[in-house]
Amino acid sequence: xxxxxxxAEGWDDDAGARAYAGxxxxxxxxxxxxxxxxxxxATVIDFGCGTGLLTEKLVADGASVIAIDSSPAMLAxxxxxxxxxxxxxxxxxxxxxxxxxxxxxxxxxxVVASSVCSFLDDYPATVTELVSMIRPxxxxxxxxxxxxxxxx
Numbered sequence: 001x002x003x004x005x006x007x008a009e010g011w012d013d014d015a016g017a018r019a020y021a022g023x024x025x026x027x028x029x030x031x032x033x034x035x036x037x038x039x040x041x042a043t044v045i046d047f048g049c050g051t052g053l054l055t056e057k058l059v060a061d062g063a064s065v066i067a068i069d070s071s072p073a074m075l076a077x078x079x080x081x082x083x084x085x086x087x088x089x090x091x092x093x094x095x096x097x098x099x100x101x102x103x104x105x106x107x108x109x110x111v112v113a114s115s116v117c118s119f120l121d122d123y124p125a126t127v128t129e130l131v132s133m134i135r136p137x138x139x140x141x142x143x144x145x146x147x148x149x150x151x152x
Contacts (some may be wrong), residue, residue, distance in 0.1 A: 004071035005074070006073075006077065008050075008077050009073070011051045011077065012046060012051050013075065017050075020114070020115065024112075024114045027059045027143065031139070032079065035109045037139070038145075039062055039063045039066065040061065040062035042062075042109040042110060043063070043065075044058050044064070044065050044110045045068060045099070045130065045133065046058065046066070046075070046117060047111055047113040047130060048069055048113055048114065048115065049065075049078060049092075050070060051078050052078035052081055053083070054114055055067050055078065056085075059085075059090060063072055064077050064090075065087040065089065067091065068098075069093075071095060075092055076091075078092055107133060107136075108135065110143075111131070111134060111138075111139070112141045113120070113144075116143055116144070127140075
């Protein structure tokens with residue numbers, strides 16, 4: 001986690017991070033359009049939200065966002081961004097368990113997970129928990145880097 005904390009301050013200024021978030025979001029919109037789904041009024045978990053590059057796009061399209069990340073420094077950037085922009089439809093949490101405990105446990109419409117699942121200690125258990133939070137006919141969208149030989 002401290003590694004991610006080290007990146008927080010300049011993350012939003014990184015062209016690669018912004019391009020990746022933009023590509024993920026474009027992919028999400030294409031996927032939703034094929035299903036006739038609109039983000040306006042949707043509740044979305046942004047799992048591994050970092051500084052909120054996807055969160056800001058989701059909010060701009062009218063979604064309420066439950067933002068979850070284990071990096072306090074990344075979340076501090078998102079919190080400042082949320083306050084500056086007056087986002088009242090964003091709740092910020094350091095863990096999936098904290099988000100679940102503070103939520104009314106109403107099912108969410110979507111879960112998005114960008115560049116986070118490959119870092120999970122227990123992918124199957126985490127995805128099972130996330131999927132259990134999605135309403136019937138909701139969706140789970142994940143984008144990650146492919147591991148290659150020699151990756152840690």
